[in-house]
Amino acid sequence: MIDAGHGGHDPGAISKDRKLYEKNVVLDLALMLGDKIKKAYPDVKVIYTRDKDIFIPLYERADIANKNHADLFISIHCNSVNNTKPSGFETYVMGMDHNAANMEVCKRENSVILLEDDYTARYQGFDPNDSESYIMFNLMQNAHFEQSLIFAELCQNSMKGGPVVKNRGIKQGALVVLWRSTMPSVLVEVGFISNPQDMAALASKDKRQQIAGELFNAFEKFKEQYELSGDVEEENIPETAPEEPAQPVAEPAEPESPLPSSAEQDTFFAVQVFAISKSLKPDDPVFKGAEDVRKFNAGKVFKYTVGTFKTEEEAAAAALKLSSDFPGCFVVKLDNSGIKKK
Numbered sequence: 001m002i003d004a005g006h007g008g009h010d011p012g013a014i015s016k017d018r019k020l021y022e023k024n025v026v027l028d029l030a031l032m033l034g035d036k037i038k039k040a041y042p043d044v045k046v047i048y049t050r051d052k053d054i055f056i057p058l059y060e061r062a063d064i065a066n067k068n069h070a071d072l073f074i075s076i077h078c079n080s081v082n083n084t085k086p087s088g089f090e091t092y093v094m095g096m097d098h099n100a101a102n103m104e105v106c107k108r109e110n111s112v113i114l115l116e117d118d119y120t121a122r123y124q125g126f127d128p129n130d131s132e133s134y135i136m137f138n139l140m141q142n143a144h145f146e147q148s149l150i151f152a153e154l155c156q157n158s159m160k161g162g163p164v165v166k167n168r169g170i171k172q173g174a175l176v177v178l179w180r181s182t183m184p185s186v187l188v189e190v191g192f193i194s195n196p197q198d199m200a201a202l203a204s205k206d207k208r209q210q211i212a213g214e215l216f217n218a219f220e221k222f223k224e225q226y227e228l229s230g231d232v233e234e235e236n237i238p239e240t241a242p243e244e245p246a247q248p249v250a251e252p253a254e255p256e257s258p259l260p261s262s263a264e265q266d267t268f269f270a271v272q273v274f275a276i277s278k279s280l281k282p283d284d285p286v287f288k289g290a291e292d293v294r295k296f297n298a299g300k301v302f303k304y305t306v307g308t309f310k311t312e313e314e315a316a317a318a319a320l321k322l323s324s325d326f327p328g329c330f331v332v333k334l335d336n337s338g339i340k341k342k
């Protein structure tokens with residue numbers, strides 16, 4: 001799913017000379033990226049939130065991705081500040097671990113909802129310009145946080161080749177466009193329209209091709225990993241230590257039929273409800289009273305699973321029920337050493 005930011009009556013950031021509009025730059029990049037993917041992988045279904053200059057509300061963008069069961073969501077944007085100095089590219093994943101600078105980016109990108117009809121009802125009273133309002137994202141649940149981080153890392157590494165020079169790294173932010181998506185999702189800020197060097201790169205068709213090529217390379221690497229393992233290899237989580245053994249945070253409730261205890265049958269199934277950078281207690285309200293909450297430490301990320309199931313089918317049935325509370329939750333295989341690769 002390729003999402004070109006803004007569009008229609010929402011121009012996004014505009015260059016000082018008013019010649020370059022974010023909405024046009026990112027649409028061009030989105031279409032270039034889509035073309036490259038289609039050419040290299042005719043079997044991959046590329047979907048755009050928009051392929052022309054039209055306005056699409058933020059909530060609809062994630063909806064389109066969810067309805068199409070997209071495997072990956074990339075939202076493309078340009079940065080802008082009231083200062084010509086800041087430059088470079090950065091990639092956002094949905095998260096609450098953000099500083100003042102990230103908050104400014106989130107406010108700017110989220111403020112698009114003010115152009116939508118009926119936004120107060122739609123976003124539960126959320127005010128994109130009020131920092132206090134962001135508290136509502138605190139209980140944000142995203143089962144795909146670590147895959148999003150992996151893809152963000154691939155995008156950042158790939159864009160190191162220029163033409164936008166400065167690598168500003170991976171950031172977390174409460175971005176409405178990523179909030180409701182139920183697949184690995186990132187928002188890439190490819191460069192600053194407010195910076196003369198970045199702007200020159202973004203204005204050049206050739207350099208846009210180069211940036212689209214870099215995003216394509218990131219996609220290609222992600223696809224390889226994704227297909228190799230059926231899921232993304234945990235070894236590739238950026239800057240994280242190897243996974244530690246399973247450490248149930250609470251003694252699981254007495255199961256009705258005890259789990260088989262022979263070594264061979266020590267594997268069982270659970271539902272991964274989310275993975276976030278925060279350590280939580282099993283009775284945290286975020287788990288909504290789910291049973292057998294387990295926490296797995298994978299470096300920067302804590303993964304949380306609920307339930308204990310003997311068969312994958314039972315776990316899948318539970319995951320289906322849980323998905324209304326935990327969008328994007330999925331079945332994992334566990335044993336005494338932790339989450340097993342599929």
Ligand SMILES: [Zn+2]
Binds near residue numbers: 006013022078109
């Ligand atoms: Zn934008």
